[in-house]
Amino acid sequence: MTRTITERAPGRLRQTWGALRGSPSAMTGAVLVALHLVIALAAPLLAPDSPVRNNALETLQSPSLSHLAGTDQYGRDILSRTLYGGRLALSVSLSATVLAVGLGAAVGCLAAYRRGWLDDVVMRVVDAILAVPPVLALLVIVTVLGTDPVVIVLAVTVVYGPGVVRVVRAAALDVVPRDYVTAARARGEGTFSVLLRDIGPNVLDVVLVEFAMRASWVVLLISSLSFLGFGANPPTPDWGLMVSENRSMLAVAPWTSIAPIIALSTLVIGLNMAADGLAKALGVDRAHGGAA
Amino acid sequence: MSRYIARRLLLALVTIWLASLGVFLAVQALPGDVTTQILGQNATRANVAALRAELGLDESPWRRYLDWMSGMLHGDFGSSLVNHASVGAEVGLRLRNTMLLAGVTVVLGVSLALVLGVVAGLYRDRWPDLAISSLSLVGMSMPEFVIATVLVLLFSINIPLFPAVVTAGPDARLGDLLPAIWLPSIALTVVMAAYIIRMLRTSVIDVMASEFVTTARLKGISPARVVLRHALPSALLPTLNVIAMNIAWLVGGVVVVESVFNYPGVGLLTIDAVHNRDLPVIQTIAVLGAATYVLCNLAADLAAMALNPRLRTNRRTA
Amino acid sequence: MTGTQPAPGPLLDVRDLSVAYRSRGGLREIVSGVSLSLDAGQTLGLVGESGCGKSTLAAALLGHLRAGARVTSGEVLVDGESLFAAPPARLRALRGGTVALVPQNAGHALTPTMRVGHQVREVLRVHRGLTGEAADAEAAVLFAQVRLPQPRVLLGRYPHELSGGQQQRVAIAMALAGNPRLLVLDEPTTGLDVVTQAGVLDLLNGIRRELGVAMVLVSHDLGVVSAACDRVAVMYAGRLVERGDTQATYDRPTHPYTRGLVASVPSLAEPGLPAAMPGTPPQPGSDLPGCSFAARCALVEDRCTTGGAPELLLLPPQPEAPSGDGHHSACLRAEEVRALPPEVRETHQRGARVGDTAPVLVSLRDVAVDYRPRRARSQGAPTVAGIDLDIRRGETLALVGESGSGKSTLAWTIAGLRAPSAGTLVLQDGEAGTEDLARPAARRPPGLRKRLQLVFQNADTSLNPRRVVSDALRRPLRVFAQDGAAPLGERVDALLDDVGLDRELGGRLPGQLSGGQRQRVGIARALAAGPDLVLADEVVSALDVSVQASVLRLLDRLRTERGITYLFISHDLAVVRSIADRVAVLYLGRLCEVGDVEAVFSGPNHPYTRMLLDAVLEPGVRPEPGERRPVEEPESAPPEAGCPFQRRCPHALPGTCDSVTPPWRDAEGGHRIRCHLELDVLASTTADTKELEAS
């Protein structure tokens, strides 16, 4: 008996969009992420003050009309710093995620399609990287290469890429035996063409969900790195750095950390909700997206 | 079955070996070496050369790697380049402490997550689900250092219920560590449980919609039995792997939390070892971490087999 | 069987039941105004094509609705109790205790993590209060009742450790465990091999006889319903369109839909391509005025398309009707339809016979394919072995066998997607000599690749769901760039025309097409290359019968028009009978019999071919009780030596069949049978199967 094929009527993308719109949590997530992107881009227009200017006369002021979110120990305006603070986090974590997920997806698809020794080698290497405690890997990389944003991007790629390889490979293994891939193979199409036309588009849903989910982890990871002193250089406004600078004052000047914590958390919550919504809309089983 | 386990163990050894090799090569690339770290401002050329010879660093890297490998195969992890203490003993002690923390966290976190995850899945889109899902979302979105700091502020400074830090050393008796373990454990539980809850919720929803659950319902058996006997074993399957990964992550060293609570575990040792370029220690942590990872994975797969009889006879592993 | 006093009224009474799903556009009615009733011990077949609402109706008979669905009118009474009004505890008692479900696809419906015995004992405990040893004993009795071998052993098995047929028997046993008075069977044999299916149906008939359980059997397969049900109800677009005695309904349909359905089923008895029904059923839940079949009906009149849906009305009894039960039809012209003569099989459409003289296109000699890992090859036998087969230019050669017989493997090997482990495969190229087909596709020259094209079974997975139809057709056109004269767009349109698809479908994604449409795209994609040989792998087996007939006609037309050769793989002998020129029967990767279609279907036959032929269910033909014996489950690995069929063969000669490879025996006209038995012996077994089995 054939399955009823009445779903997915109007175009895959529009369908996805429709499903996203249908889910309030997915919409909330998308809106939160979009809001953060807009704020990051428009920070110079929105910020009431310079994010880096010190002011010895106005240190550690609690929120008031002149400083809506208060000031820190250098008299810098917390609101301005928070508005600017997403720029680095977003750009570094987005590019790191793009790289990790992009590379991981490419390698995962290739391994799934070619199988054989290539797959064996890739999976062994992936397993070996995943097996090294990430802390250790990260510390070694950062100690070898420094804390330049480029290095952080690279380190995140090394730490998260293999996990993506695994998940995407599993998804691609599902696609490879499909008849349209067989048909392409019987036509004698090249590996690249098959990956690009037949496998890639059909694991895209998994890749997108991986992207949103990993992005949320990477944002947290990078904030942890900032916290540990491997992140942005002061006086750069950066949430992780702000929290680590001001964390010790949580008891006496809570406003200094609360604004960046809220900003950070809403971004991560937004990414998570978007990932969930995307997964639901695209029919990806998030239960199988392993954590690595 | 036993052949399968043997095969997996063999693969595990390959993985561990690759991991140790990778870490060894990466550490070779670390700028400076242990001698300059030890000697600091006194690192004259003669001093460095003497110390290198003393520590056996003048051998070729491969030679050192092979020596270390053969030592390890005999259960000898070498001695620290920094304090010449036995690496096995040092790492072992830290590992024990980390295991204690991980153990308490796993028991707390997994049991909490199982209950909440199943409840959320069963009450999908109703208030218990909404409450649990939102809380876990918040748990996932808070950096650990924030959670840890807030916990300390609340429960050891404002209301002095728990110690804020561990003052005992790595060799403290477990009984001495125990009172200090709760706050770090809770901080980790929040993060860990959040992921498992969400995973389990999804999987419970999937399984409750499956044909065999419908069939079981239509057999006229009680709803509780349908959930516990028919749905839960299958719903747990995808979660096992996540739990295993979390355990591996806990044992691999949770540096932020260990650092906030000054917990004498593997994480703090890792930082020290990397700073000091203490290769034998780094290598040992890498190998033990990799071993934990592969063992956790193996355990998850075996648990999956226990839950899912299909995997016992009909396994296709990649 | 249970001593309960008969309740007043029928056992099952469905009154004007409508079920609707909530969807974005509001409520969509899936089941509309269905009324049914069934007395104790009666059997009713519920027939319809996919999407007609029959599974929803089946679930509703147990008071179950899928999430998002609700009853918008009517009620379901079992033994006088309304299921949808019953409190949860009472509903649980009724479910399994009075009405039980035999689910579709037992492989998915049995809890994978529980031993099957436990799943049966659960029912025994809840509905009959049996526990411990008593429950075990009763479960074993039930297993014996469903003719499972070694009941005590099987009780301790997990579902995946059983074969498909065994799983289905377990599901039946589980349904019977609560001593229900009504069984609802939702496609109970779909997905099973023909021989297994026959066994399960035989079992159901036996159970009905022994236990007097009433049954509602839901199926898309008219043959299955014929084999098990006294009465049949035909469902179309959520409504019952005809209801009556099974035999009468098939012989003299009173609704045009039923008539079309019956006509589109290929038949062993009547060779030739079945008639195709035009059009496609409406989307589930669409709200059309008048008769929902009107758009496809040849007898449509103005009054059919206005007003409400025609009601299911009792027809005046026919003098020659075998049953006294009333015959209902929802056609306004029911009497006229009943009077029409039966549809004629259009044999003339079949392509001209291709004789022995036709040149060989593909030649296989002693081909073997081995799936086993290299180090396991020292023992046992390869998956496919010793295949000697010629495919002649312009013919349709059918490759027949149960699942696991290696049919697809052979096709894939020819297509260069599997490497043969032994033997030679060549493509004869007339004057140009031969091309080696042992090479993998990637290493074949494009000119060779284009000459062999695959069409796949599963329309769901044969097209890339992310690319529109015209893309799917453009790829082979571009890769094999044949003439390059016409622009690609035009050639895509021409292809769509060729396979009878609307040109505007070129812009659709596969997910927006029906199964039949997708299969036509698959065929067009193969055509795009301009092939000599099309390897058609179960291309119609996933389609509804009405669609299947039209695709078969398409394939046959293309052969006539383009001189394409087909290797047509199928497990359905009736389909093969309708389209093939020659047949090759495969069992466990070994050829058993090869010959012209007439020769094979008239005999003498290999014992395996015989078994397959005996298992075929024909609509309107009710098998004699006890005609079929319980059959062993299909095997998965070939024996090391001797005849592959030795373990299931009723005529196996110990000492010969299990050690010596049987010889090929030649009947007339290239009909060859590979068996140790002489041809005349085989011919007599063909005639006297029953006697032999009895002995």
Added chain:
Amino acid sequence: MVLSSGVNSGDGRERTTGAVSRRGLLTAGAGAAAGAWLLTACGSGGNADKAAATAAATGKAAAGGTLRIARPPASSAETLDPASSLSAYEYLGALYSRLVRRGSDGKPAADLAMSWEMSDEAKTWTFTLRDGVTFHNGQAFTSADAAYTLTHILDPATKSPQAGVLSTFVAASGISTPDKNTLVVKLKAAHAEFPTLLMHYNCYVIAKDSAKTTATKGIGTGPFKLASFTPAGPGKVVANTDYYGGKPVLDAIAFSSIAETQSRINALLSQQVDLISQTNLDSAGVKTVQASSTATVVEVKNAQWYTLPMLCTAAPFTDSKVRQAFKLAYDPAQVIKLAVQGHGTIAHDNPVPPDDPYRLDYTVSPDPEKAKALLKKAGHDKLTLPLYTSDYDSVLTPLALAMKDSVAHAGITLNIQNAPSDSYYTKIWMQKPLMTSYWYVGRPIDQLLSEIFHSGSAYNESKWSNPTFDGLIASARKETDDAKRKQLYQDAQKLMVDQDGTIMPFFASRMIGISKKVVNYHESGFEFDYLKIGLSA
């Protein structure tokens, strides 16, 4: 999941071996008698926030009790050998005694040596040792132990940081012990203030031939005996009732190691410890501790001095005009306010502490315009430079931020680069043209100038090399006339202020977190008055 990796931040960074060695050198000479710079009340110091610091209580302590101290874990290679660069110096003052300690006037005072005299134009020094002193194991202290201690420090195998200072003047062959109470040291070169060199904590006296065992046993003559010790871990010392200076008030001191500054503060706030050593609280820490009802902050005035060494061997600082421009460009009053909330004293680019009798009172007022002109003359219209900083000390980054602001008026743009603290003193220090750095106060003037500013010195962080300056130091050292010596040292100071390569904005207070229960805490550097400190009743 988010991997939690990490290194702690904060100033308690002295965990690695490299850092230890740096720690050793920055405190060289800090070992001093209790009370020298002890400031018990918040005092002046520019625009100090008057409310910021309170003193530890003084008064009557209850007898006995255990003081719990949290310290940063130095290195797992830590040792109790005082001469070592890896010594666990939080223990040293409790376990050992020196020949001479620092008196309240900054001059050497008697400890194991009762008296000393110089002869032969400051080339021979004779120490008369205290009688009747015993080590913790009961062994009597004699001149042989003192001689052994010096030889041990000088032994290259010991790799003692103090060897570099001492070996210029002392060789093992020059040490003799005429009797068990007399130690004679013949110097290679004259040094009129030789005993000041022995005040260093590396110079704690150990028993003869005990170098190997003392690393873990900690056998000394000090007020406490070792009960337990774990490198980078917990340990304990108990009162030595036989101490020649009397019995300590406390029964014991328990040490624990806590890596992260914030965690150390938390331990104090949750009353797990009574004192956090080696933790200079930043303004946030100060506020946090002061908000507590159980702990308070002790401010030790002018305890460390902050520098921005301009590497004289690297562009653009090879040009003295640029160096001068930088010194003129910033406003120290503004910097002190922003960087340390006013808890400090303007240094006027002179490293000699305000209360050092040798300090030259010479100031140059900030003048951004003149700085601009000087830069222009040196060929820089606008100058953009990276300024390296680190979490090594809590003031370094605030200092960098304050400097960035302050020099902006002179057309100088500083881009702050945060470097990992573990390699800050191996990768950045003396390698990058401009960075922030700091020293503990407490070096005798000769050691201060010659160690940090003399050409070729290993610790000359700006690599400034000036023969005139070097000559002034050499002459001063030999000069036995106090007044003349002071003049020479002050001439050297003027030269530094005008020409050298180090920006020295201020001396800063060290802010120490301490429980309100602790009384009579008098600290100096790593040490405090072990005898009198106690817990309130």
